[in-house]
Amino acid sequence: MKRRIRIIFWLMAACILGINGFQAYWLYNTYELTNAQFSRTTNEALQAVVLRQQAVALRRQFAQAGYPKFRIQINGDTLVRTGPATEEDSADRVVIVPKTNSPDALDASKSGIERIIIRNHRPDTARRSRLSLGLRRHNGGKPPEVDLRQLAADYRAELRRRDTEGDFVLDTVNMLRPTAGHGPELDAPASYSLRTQPVRLLALDFDGEWQVQAAFRPPTFYILRRMGGLLTGSVLLLGLTTGCFVLMLNTILRQKKLADVKNDFINNMTHELKTPLATVSAAVEAMQHFGALNDPQKAQTYLSISRNELQRLSDLVEKVLNIAVEERQALQINPEPVRPAELVQELVQRHQLKAAKPVHFEVDVAEDGAVPLDRLHVGNVINNLIDNAIKYSREQVTIAIRGRRDETGWRLTVQDDGIGIPRSYQEAIFDRFFRVPTGDLHPVKGFGLGLYYVRQVVERHGGHIAVRSEPNRGSEFSLWLPA
Known part of the structure; x- marks a missing residue:
C-alpha cells in the first residue's frame, strides 16, 4: 500500500510539474512575442509619422518650386511626387530615389547620395527642380529644422491608434558626422534602453546624414497588462x-x-x-x-x-453502539449546578479503591462554588483522563489534578508522569478509534474511544481541550469549560 501511494504521489507530482513547465514556457513565448510586436509597432509607427511629416514638407517645397498641384505618394523610405491635378500636367513625374547611374538623372548634390529623376519634363522643369533642391540641402552639419514637439505628439497619437503605449524620448541623430549633442546614438537616459530603428529625413536632408530615433523604457508593465x-x-x-x-x-x-x-x-x-x-x-x-x-x-x-x-x-458492545448512535444524533448535554471540587474528590476516591497499581494523587481544586455542567458526562471525562493516566504508566504513578475558575470559565488539568505521547500523534489521539501504534502488542486494552468521547463532551459544553506531552516524561491534559 505504501509503495502504491508513493508511485501515485510521484506520478501526480511529475504531472503537476509538467503542466506548470508547459504553462511557463507558453507564457514566456507569449511575452517574447508581445515584446517583439511592441518593437515592430514602435518602428513602423515612427516611420509612418516621419514620412507623413516629410510629405508635408515636400508639398511646401514643390509649391515654392512651381509645382503646387502635385500629389505625394509614400512608398517605404522613398518619397514619390507623382500625378497632376490637371490634364496638361499629366506627363510630369518627380521621384526621389537612392543614387543610380541612370542616364536621365540630374544630380541633386555633389555627393550624389540622392538624385531626382525627371521624366517627360517641360523646358522649365530642370529650373524648378534645381530650385527645389536648393531648399533641401544643408551645410555645416547643422540638424534640419524638424518640429520634434509636433513629431512626438503625432508619434504618440499613432501609437495610440495602433493600441500601443509607453514613455519615450524622441530626437535627431547624426549618422555620418557626429557633433556635440548629436551622435550616431540617441542621447537618452539609461532607463530608456529600447531604441527604434533610425528613420531617414529624405525630404529635409538629401545627404542622409540626419535621422530620427525614439527610445522607450522596457515595456514590461505594458506587456504584463496586455497578458x-x-x-x-x-x-x-x-x-x-x-x-x-x-x-x-x-x-x-x-x-x-x-x-x-x-x-x-x-x-x-x-x-x-x-x-x-x-x-x-x-x-x-x-x-x-x-x-x-x-x-x-x-x-x-x-x-x-x-x-x-x-x-x-x-x-463493550454497548459502548461501540453508543458511538455509532452519536454519529447520527448530537450528544445531549443537561447542565446543572455542580461543585467541581466534590466531583473530583469522589472520582479520586473511587480510583484509589480499585487501582491495580500504586497511585499517588495530588489534588488542588479550588472551592469556587457551583459551575453549570452535565454531571454525568463531565464526570466521565475526568474519569477517562484519570483512567488513562493510570493505564499508560509504569509500576506506580503520580497524578496531579488542578482546577480553577477564572473570569471566563472553569479550567482543569490532569497531569501524570507516565510513558507520554509522541508529538506526531498528539493531534490524532482525540480521533475516533485512534490508538498510539504499538505494533502487534496490546498491553493496554481499549478501542480508542475514550479521548474521542472526552473531546465530544468538552466541545458540546462549548469548551476546548489540549494536550502537552513528551515520551517518557508524562502527559498533561488541560480542558476549559465556559462558566
Whole structure:
C-alpha cells in the first residue's frame, strides 16, 4: 500500500510539474512575442509619422518650386511626387530615389547620395527642380529644422491608434558626422534602453546624414497588462490543478489512515471480545468436567465470574453502539449546578479503591462554588483522563489534578508522569478509534474511544481541550469549560 501511494504521489507530482513547465514556457513565448510586436509597432509607427511629416514638407517645397498641384505618394523610405491635378500636367513625374547611374538623372548634390529623376519634363522643369533642391540641402552639419514637439505628439497619437503605449524620448541623430549633442546614438537616459530603428529625413536632408530615433523604457508593465487575462487564467488553472492534487493526496492519505485505524480497531476489538469469551468458556468447562456442579460454592464462584465477564462484554458492545448512535444524533448535554471540587474528590476516591497499581494523587481544586455542567458526562471525562493516566504508566504513578475558575470559565488539568505521547500523534489521539501504534502488542486494552468521547463532551459544553506531552516524561491534559 505504501509503495502504491508513493508511485501515485510521484506520478501526480511529475504531472503537476509538467503542466506548470508547459504553462511557463507558453507564457514566456507569449511575452517574447508581445515584446517583439511592441518593437515592430514602435518602428513602423515612427516611420509612418516621419514620412507623413516629410510629405508635408515636400508639398511646401514643390509649391515654392512651381509645382503646387502635385500629389505625394509614400512608398517605404522613398518619397514619390507623382500625378497632376490637371490634364496638361499629366506627363510630369518627380521621384526621389537612392543614387543610380541612370542616364536621365540630374544630380541633386555633389555627393550624389540622392538624385531626382525627371521624366517627360517641360523646358522649365530642370529650373524648378534645381530650385527645389536648393531648399533641401544643408551645410555645416547643422540638424534640419524638424518640429520634434509636433513629431512626438503625432508619434504618440499613432501609437495610440495602433493600441500601443509607453514613455519615450524622441530626437535627431547624426549618422555620418557626429557633433556635440548629436551622435550616431540617441542621447537618452539609461532607463530608456529600447531604441527604434533610425528613420531617414529624405525630404529635409538629401545627404542622409540626419535621422530620427525614439527610445522607450522596457515595456514590461505594458506587456504584463496586455497578458493580464492569460496570466490570470494561468494562475487560476495552476492553482486549481495544484489544489486538486493536494486535495487528492490528502484524501488518499486520509483513507489510508482510516484503513489503518479500522484494522487497529478490529484487532483491539478481537482482543477485547476474546478475553471475556475465553473466561466464560473456561468457567463452563470447569463446571462440566471438573465436578464444579457438585460443589455449590465453586459453582457459584464460576457463575459469578461468567456473569461479570458477560456484563463486561455487554458493556463493550454497548459502548461501540453508543458511538455509532452519536454519529447520527448530537450528544445531549443537561447542565446543572455542580461543585467541581466534590466531583473530583469522589472520582479520586473511587480510583484509589480499585487501582491495580500504586497511585499517588495530588489534588488542588479550588472551592469556587457551583459551575453549570452535565454531571454525568463531565464526570466521565475526568474519569477517562484519570483512567488513562493510570493505564499508560509504569509500576506506580503520580497524578496531579488542578482546577480553577477564572473570569471566563472553569479550567482543569490532569497531569501524570507516565510513558507520554509522541508529538506526531498528539493531534490524532482525540480521533475516533485512534490508538498510539504499538505494533502487534496490546498491553493496554481499549478501542480508542475514550479521548474521542472526552473531546465530544468538552466541545458540546462549548469548551476546548489540549494536550502537552513528551515520551517518557508524562502527559498533561488541560480542558476549559465556559462558566
